[in-house]
Amino acid sequence: MNLADLSCLTPAGSTPLSVNPRLTQAQAELTRPLSVIDETGQSRTIRIPAERGLTLYVDKRELVTLMTLGAHPEWLVLGYLLNQRLIGSVREVESVTVDWDVGAAAVRTRDGIARIEERTARRVVTTGCGQGSVFGALMDDVDRIALPPEARLRQSQLYDIVNTIRVHDSTYKAAGSVHACALFVDNRLLLFVEDVGRHNAVDTIAGWMALQADLPRGERVFYTTGRLTSEMVIKSAQMGVPVVISRSGITEMGLHVAQRVGLCAVGRATNRRFLCFANAHRIVFDELPVTEPVATA
Amino acid sequence: MNLADLSCLTPAGSTPLSVNPRLTQAQAELTRPLSVIDETGQSRTIRIPAERGLTLYVDKRELVTLMTLGAHPEWLVLGYLLNQRLIGSVREVESVTVDWDVGAAAVRTRDGIARIEERTARRVVTTGCGQGSVFGALMDDVDRIALPPEARLRQSQLYDIVNTIRVHDSTYKAAGSVHACALFVDNRLLLFVEDVGRHNAVDTIAGWMALQADLPRGERVFYTTGRLTSEMVIKSAQMGVPVVISRSGITEMGLHVAQRVGLCAVGRATNRRFLCFANAHRIVFDELPVTEPVATA
Numbered sequence: 001m002n003l004a005d006l007s008c009l010t011p012a013g014s015t016p017l018s019v020n021p022r023l024t025q026a027q028a029e030l031t032r033p034l035s036v037i038d039e040t041g042q043s044r045t046i047r048i049p050a051e052r053g054l055t056l057y058v059d060k061r062e063l064v065t066l067m068t069l070g071a072h073p074e075w076l077v078l079g080y081l082l083n084q085r086l087i088g089s090v091r092e093v094e095s096v097t098v099d100w101d102v103g104a105a106a107v108r109t110r111d112g113i114a115r116i117e118e119r120t121a122r123r124v125v126t127t128g129c130g131q132g133s134v135f136g137a138l139m140d141d142v143d144r145i146a147l148p149p150e151a152r153l154r155q156s157q158l159y160d161i162v163n164t165i166r167v168h169d170s171t172y173k174a175a176g177s178v179h180a181c182a183l184f185v186d187n188r189l190l191l192f193v194e195d196v197g198r199h200n201a202v203d204t205i206a207g208w209m210a211l212q213a214d215l216p217r218g219e220r221v222f223y224t225t226g227r228l229t230s231e232m233v234i235k236s237a238q239m240g241v242p243v244v245i246s247r248s249g250i251t252e253m254g255l256h257v258a259q260r261v262g263l264c265a266v267g268r269a270t271n272r273r274f275l276c277f278a279n280a281h282r283i284v285f286d287e288l289p290v291t292e293p294v295a296t297a
Numbered sequence: 298m299n300l301a302d303l304s305c306l307t308p309a310g311s312t313p314l315s316v317n318p319r320l321t322q323a324q325a326e327l328t329r330p331l332s333v334i335d336e337t338g339q340s341r342t343i344r345i346p347a348e349r350g351l352t353l354y355v356d357k358r359e360l361v362t363l364m365t366l367g368a369h370p371e372w373l374v375l376g377y378l379l380n381q382r383l384i385g386s387v388r389e390v391e392s393v394t395v396d397w398d399v400g401a402a403a404v405r406t407r408d409g410i411a412r413i414e415e416r417t418a419r420r421v422v423t424t425g426c427g428q429g430s431v432f433g434a435l436m437d438d439v440d441r442i443a444l445p446p447e448a449r450l451r452q453s454q455l456y457d458i459v460n461t462i463r464v465h466d467s468t469y470k471a472a473g474s475v476h477a478c479a480l481f482v483d484n485r486l487l488l489f490v491e492d493v494g495r496h497n498a499v500d501t502i503a504g505w506m507a508l509q510a511d512l513p514r515g516e517r518v519f520y521t522t523g524r525l526t527s528e529m530v531i532k533s534a535q536m537g538v539p540v541v542i543s544r545s546g547i548t549e550m551g552l553h554v555a556q557r558v559g560l561c562a563v564g565r566a567t568n569r570r571f572l573c574f575a576n577a578h579r580i581v582f583d584e585l586p587v588t589e590p591v592a593t594a
């Protein structure tokens with residue numbers, strides 16, 4: 001998949017993408033070599049993921065520093081602002097300019113962000129990896145989220161998705177120590193994002209989604225390598241994704257939110273095993289194991 | 298190990314523990330049952346870790362909400378304040394009162410915290426799990442940390458530690474989805490703490506350590522199931538622990554800090570394998586594998 005084709009960064013004159021923000025396409029190395037000593041006392045070279053600070057300035061006001069792998073900083077910035085509810089649409093942003101030399105992302109909005117001091121004042125340190133600081137009243141919005149009641153996940157789909165992730169080329173395979181998130185529509189992988197903090201990964205997907213004029217219709221499924229924490233579940237629901245699959249387990253807050261918004265939360269998904277923690281009515285069991293008849297000797 | 302014996306919460310009249318803060322000993326369930334549907338379509342009951350909000354009020358001023366498992370909230374609060382450098386010693390705190398009914402921890406200080414607004418203003422969202430929001434200039438303090446240059450870790454010790462963790466009874470074994478941290482002195486496990494956010498786990502250990510009048514002398518080693526992020530490495534160094542062992546890998550910032558403070562960072566430690574990412578001179582290879590002579594047929 002060629003992501004460059006999809007990101008469509010303000011082609012001059014076209015509508016409605018012409019109201020998308022102007023974005024740089026800052027590049028950075030995603031891994032670096034490191035000489036280590038192993039248990040035999042020998043030196044060898046491995047790769048570790050990069051991790052760099054990206055300080056966000058919104059209309060020249062410093063907002064936050066995100067620690068990130070650096071694969072898609074512009075989408076990350078947009079997704080961060082969206083998921084923190086600091087903007088309602090990417091169209092409120094005129095431009096995002098990332099400069100890795102100084103580790104800065106300059107966001108210029110069209111009309112400013114109202115009451116930004118007040119809205120970034122409440123501090124909650126949450127359980128999820130990375131981006132622990134969720135400004136303000138994310139949970140207050142939960143009850144306004146309406147996920148499509150008819151959305152279903154077939155068991156065969158679930159197995160396909162887990163397998164697609166398994167064989168996908170990744171920084172994780174090269175260097176470990178990153179989390180991956182992925183967006184599927186009708187089992188087609190639309191975007192695969194890794195980051196040192198997994199909330200960066202989901203924010204990056206949110207930012208990318210918001211830039212798309214025509215996201216394919218169909219069953220949206222979100223995959224994450226990380227735990228199903230409250231933040232992960234809330235963010236999925238905010239992106240209109242009714243099914244989340246994780247390799248890991250669920251936290252109690254994640255469970256509460258999933259139950260409350262009607263999100264189907266599937267965890268411990270490896271090979272052909274999984275557990276559905278909430279809203280199992282969304283799963284269609286089309287690949288139940290065939291019970292072998294007991295051989296009579 | 299009976300932790301109650303060690304926590305010594307202000308026994309009347311004794312010195313110097315009598316200047317320790319008064320602490321409640323709030324109790325909470327650490328896991329809860331959950332009915333799930335597995336891949337066969339059958340219902341079964343598993344346990345998941347609890348996750349509860351604990352809002353810190355310092356001298357009646359709301360500071361932060363931590364999401365926590367709830368095993369040792371008072372030590373967590375003290376460790377949080379210490380590791381955020383909001384207090385320099387637990388003796389600055391008169392009392393910590395945790396009430397799970399309202400999810401609140403009321404901290405009363407002896408003399409207030411100077412410039413608390415200013416010192417909690419800078420926001421960095423870091424990579425580590427949980428507690429991403431490190432207020433202010435943690436990194437500014439790094440160069441003041443002096444770890445004992447002579448501290449060493451024997452390979453046999455490392456294997457013992459990994460094995461002690463492996464066989465330790467835990468919420469992880471019962472319910473998954475938590476991170477563990479543990480403090481060893483001369484290979485004796487002093488404290489094992491789990492939390493939904495692993496920075497809570499290390500803060501809890503820091504809080505507990507600060508309450509001890511006589512921490513045994515000897516080689517301090519810190520174990521964590523999580524990645525060696527910058528926060529994890531900084532906090533270990535702040536606790537005077539020169540060796541950290543992880544089941545996971547390292548991030549680039551974690552590596553930078555470990556190199557800068559002379560901390561021996563060991564990762565990918567499972568069974569008898571490991572990688573030393575930084576300061577391998579601290580490892581004494583006393584269990585190198587014996588090379589089998591090649592059999593001549």
